[in-house]
Amino acid sequence: MKTDDLISMLAREPASLPAPALGAPVRAVLALAAGFSFAMMAAWLGLNPALREDLALPMFWVKLGFVLSLAVSLGYALTRLGRPGRNAKPMFAAAGLFALLMFALGCFAAMTGERDETLNAVRGEWVYDCPVSIAALSIPLFIASFWAMRQFAPTQLTLAGAVAGLFSGAVAATVYSLHCTGYNAVYIALWYSVGVLIPGIVGAALGRWLLRW
Numbered sequence: 001m002k003t004d005d006l007i008s009m010l011a012r013e014p015a016s017l018p019a020p021a022l023g024a025p026v027r028a029v030l031a032l033a034a035g036f037s038f039a040m041m042a043a044w045l046g047l048n049p050a051l052r053e054d055l056a057l058p059m060f061w062v063k064l065g066f067v068l069s070l071a072v073s074l075g076y077a078l079t080r081l082g083r084p085g086r087n088a089k090p091m092f093a094a095a096g097l098f099a100l101l102m103f104a105l106g107c108f109a110a111m112t113g114e115r116d117e118t119l120n121a122v123r124g125e126w127v128y129d130c131p132v133s134i135a136a137l138s139i140p141l142f143i144a145s146f147w148a149m150r151q152f153a154p155t156q157l158t159l160a161g162a163v164a165g166l167f168s169g170a171v172a173a174t175v176y177s178l179h180c181t182g183y184n185a186v187y188i189a190l191w192y193s194v195g196v197l198i199p200g201i202v203g204a205a206l207g208r209w210l211l212r213w
Contacts, residue, residue, distance in 0.1 A: 161207015
């Protein structure tokens, strides 16, 4: 094959490098950060004393399923964004779908439930503790997620930082759900989402500097 023909072929069909796997050290650091977040929750807030009884509540599993689904889909997005040329849109779509379903359930609960209960879920004195606590519990996960992202080669730095923050928020929300006794769908859809978004916004703001390589 002539050199010019080879160059033309490579230009038409760029080679793709195999994506690196999520290495054991990265998984270990993320798991350690999740464990530290759980320890923070247990020492600072404490486990829900009625957790065993609450396992029988359907809304307990709805809440846990919501935040776990966000954590899993955003975790996949995190690893794909660290690999140049990889598409993370399906994971974003999945996370968006889970959030949309939770908000739809919240709207249904608001329309069919009592007005006072809905108002209390939106602006009760205690509801603001939820996003603040989730944001605080996300700190070790935030640091670990940014460290993990730097082990790869992200090219969309702002987006990668946002996903690292959202992932840390989703895992922290999962940890917080083991303390939280709120099972109103409006409360979960609104305030858990705000708690996840806080580290996501911070991550987007810091990504372009902290993930530069």
